[in-house]
Amino acid sequence: MNSEIEQAIISVLLKEPKNVAMVNANADWFVDGNYRVIFQALQEVGDGSLMTIYGKAKVLSNQFTLTYKELIALRGNAITDANLTELVRDLHRLYLKQEVQRAMAVYHEAPFEDNLLTLTSASNALLELDDNVDDGSIDVQAKELDYNLDHPVEAGVKSYPRLDECLAGGFYGGMLFTIGARPGIGKTAFSVNLAAKMLAENEGIQVDYFTLEMTKREMLNRFVSNDTGISSVTLRSSADSLTPTLKQVVRQSLSKVKRLNLAVYDTAETLSQITSVIRQHASAAKKNKYVAFVDYIGLITVPSLKERYLQVGEITRQLKVMTNEYNVPIVALTQLNRSIENRQDREPQLSDIRESGSVEQDSNVVAFLSKDKDVDDVVNLSIKKNREGWQMRIPYxxxxxxxxxxxxxVDSDGR
Incomplete structure (x- = not known):
């Protein structure tokens, strides 16, 4: 059964590689090693040629045994992609059944509490798979609202106090939070501070940070600098000149950062690569225990689409879909148009977002960073769109x- 489903999925994706960015699948679900490698190759190259996909598969695994001729035959088996969603769901169901069986075997061998929790989690995931099919019912939402009438609403992911207040309780599941700024204002630095705050304020939270501008080493320096107050420039260029005391401070901070559930990805450049990681981790996370950062939208590519505005539209659509599907918040960074610098009033507006109106349309919250015109060391975060909260300017x-x-x-006049 597995082999037939896996073959059907791979055949469709080889015929229409662009569909790999649309399917909610993980490579781990494939039992057949060759099909698993082909799926990984498709995620890596996106809408590439069959020869490119074949070459990537050979690079990914020396145990990949299919020939190029066999790949051509596989592609020829595909008739239509109309049932691709159902095929992927069937594959996911089979994978979850196997996970339950494995967990059950482990528990029978060693009936400990940890193994029971693993078995329970696997069983619940299988039960929830079919429960997640949307039948249009609002019963669950009605019960939740009725419950909230007599109980405090559960807060979202905590960050800065004023920002959490503006968001009516923190970063909530289903939120696409977009931060825009011109180069040099500090949007990456702010996102690092925001991620560090979330890691400090929410025990057990997992943060995935996708950076297309900086390396893992640079990002590590940023997090250590944020924690210790030691300049990231010093950490990069002259760490050996620090005093023994400061070196010990840095080492303690390194140990602290390594213990956090923080993962930094600096080689994921395509939309499919990024969404694959988010799906895998978000699907396994508990409520309010996962958030992803994407720095930044303008550097992500969607190989299947040529026009840039179409790519950006697909990027924001996919990010927004994942926030809803997995009930997690995603923070995305974006550039603003250069024209803002030619205006007398340089206060960023929604119309200043570069490349596509989809960023504004798909985001639950849009915020802009800009330097305060009156105070040199103050940067304002201006919330210009907020679907379930308030518009506000927060100084930092x-x-x-x-x-x-x-x-x-914040003073009484809003500053």
């Missing part, structure tokens, strides 16, 4: 050496 003191953002108190 920005420490350039450590790239640390400290939320400031």
């Amino acid at each position: 003191q920005f420490q350039g050496d450590s790239m640390k953002f400290q939320e400031l108190a």
Whole structure:
């Protein structure tokens, strides 16, 4: 059964490689090693030629045994992609059944509490798979609202106090939060501060950070600098010149960062590569225990689409779909148009978002970073769109050496 489903999925994807960005599947679901490698290759190259896919598969695994001629034959087996969603769901169901069987065998051999929890989790995931088919019913939502009438609403992922207040309780599942800024304002630095706050304020949360501008080493320096106050420039260029005391501080911070559930991805460039990781981790996370950062939208590629505005539209659509499907928040960064610098009033507006109106349309919240015109070391975060909260301007003191953002108190006039 597995082999037939896996073959059908791979055949369809080889015929229409662009569909790999649309399916909610993980390579781990494939039992056949060759099909698993082909799926990984498709995720890597996106809408590439069959020869490109074949070459990538050979690079990914020296145990890949299919010939190019066999790949051509596989592609020829595909008739239509109309049933691709159902095929993927069937594959997911088979994978979850196997996970339950494995967990059950382990528990029978060693009936400990941890193994029982693993078995329970696997069983619940299987039960929830078919429960997640949308029949249009609002019964669950009605029960939730009725419950909230007599109980406090569960808060979302915590970050900065004023920002959480603006978001009516924190970063909630289903939220696409987009931060826009011109180069040099500090959107990456702010996102690092935001991620660090979430890791500090939410025990057990997992943060995936996708960076297309910086390396893992640079990002690690940013997180250590944020924690210690030691300049990231110093950590990069002259860490050996630090005093023994400061070196010990850095080593302690390194140990602290390594213990966090923080993963940094600096080689995921295509939409399918990024969404594959998010799907895998978000699907396994508990409520309010996962958030993804994408830095930034303008550097992600969708090989199947030529026009850039279509690519950006597909990127924001996929990110938004995943926030809803897995009930997680995603923070995305974006550039603003250069024209803002030619205006007398440089306060960013929604119309300043570069490349596509889909960023504004698909985002639950859109915020802009800009330097305060009156105070040199203050950067304002202006919430210009907020579907389930308030529009607000929140000032932050920005420490350039450590790239640390400290939320400031707001006066009665909103500053």
